[in-house]
Amino acid sequence: MDAIADWMQSTWINHLVIGYAWTWPTLESLHFLGLCLLMGALLIMDLRLIGFQRIIPLSAVHSLMPVAVIGFVINLVTGLGFLFGDPNTYFINSAFQIKMVLVLLAGLNFVLYYVKVDPLLARGAPTAATPMLAKAVGAASLIFWFGVLTYGRLLPYLGTGGG
């Protein structure tokens, strides 16, 4: 881990992120905007999966997916910026570690959605009641992503200094 941190700190990305006073606050603002895009799209898609507002066809709610992906990519890029800027602080931070595990779980849940739930929904009527698996995957998605948001925000307050 030390070798990776040393390498990260030797890159031009590290210089860009910590060499200028405005880079970090700019990345933070973009990270917050990205999370709003991601969470807003997820709230509508996942609550619809759970069964809320069935007047929206399932295929229609799916058109929000690009917004979620754009939000996620913004946060992946800006998040990597933070990591390259200050790797030693993040790697040993327990809130960061939990956050990354939750991102992984959210990713696996997303794979489950695409492999199992999406084909299942394609067979039903667009506004029919969703199967139990779809409701479970929608609920899990909201739990994991709100967990990611919570642990991300708690990062400066939890587990700093190797705790």
Added chain:
Amino acid sequence: MGLLVWLEATSFADWVRSSTIGYPMMIASHAIGMAIMVGLALALDMRLLGRFQSIPYAGLHRFLGIAWIGFGINFLSGAALFAAQATSYVTDVIFLSKIGLVLAGSVTAALLQTAVGRDSSRWAPAAAPANVRLIAIASIVFWVGAIVTGRLTAYL
């Protein structure tokens, strides 16, 4: 100013400021409320501007109702965070700009929610009428501004 000095000296403000869980709890709640309010408001704005045309306007109306839950969370957590540092926040131009932008964003969200509930059955599915689209653009500008100034508040 006397009122703010008193507010900052209350035991609640002290708890937010210096207990182990007070500040982190309020700051995490504030991020959750922001995601709900701004995330859903931006999704509605984009729909009114002509994105995701297959989603019926009326289908998003109830989600704006959920957005106000986020607003409530942020009103309460924001009040607690304000109490903790009332005297320094109240003279901070960035903070005051943020409050102005949040209020402006909330007014546009309320206007759009009302318009969708009352008139959207008469709108073309492609995009809302020009005056509604104008409010949607203003809403995006206000919320993005609120996020940026809110984040910068931490630096001042």
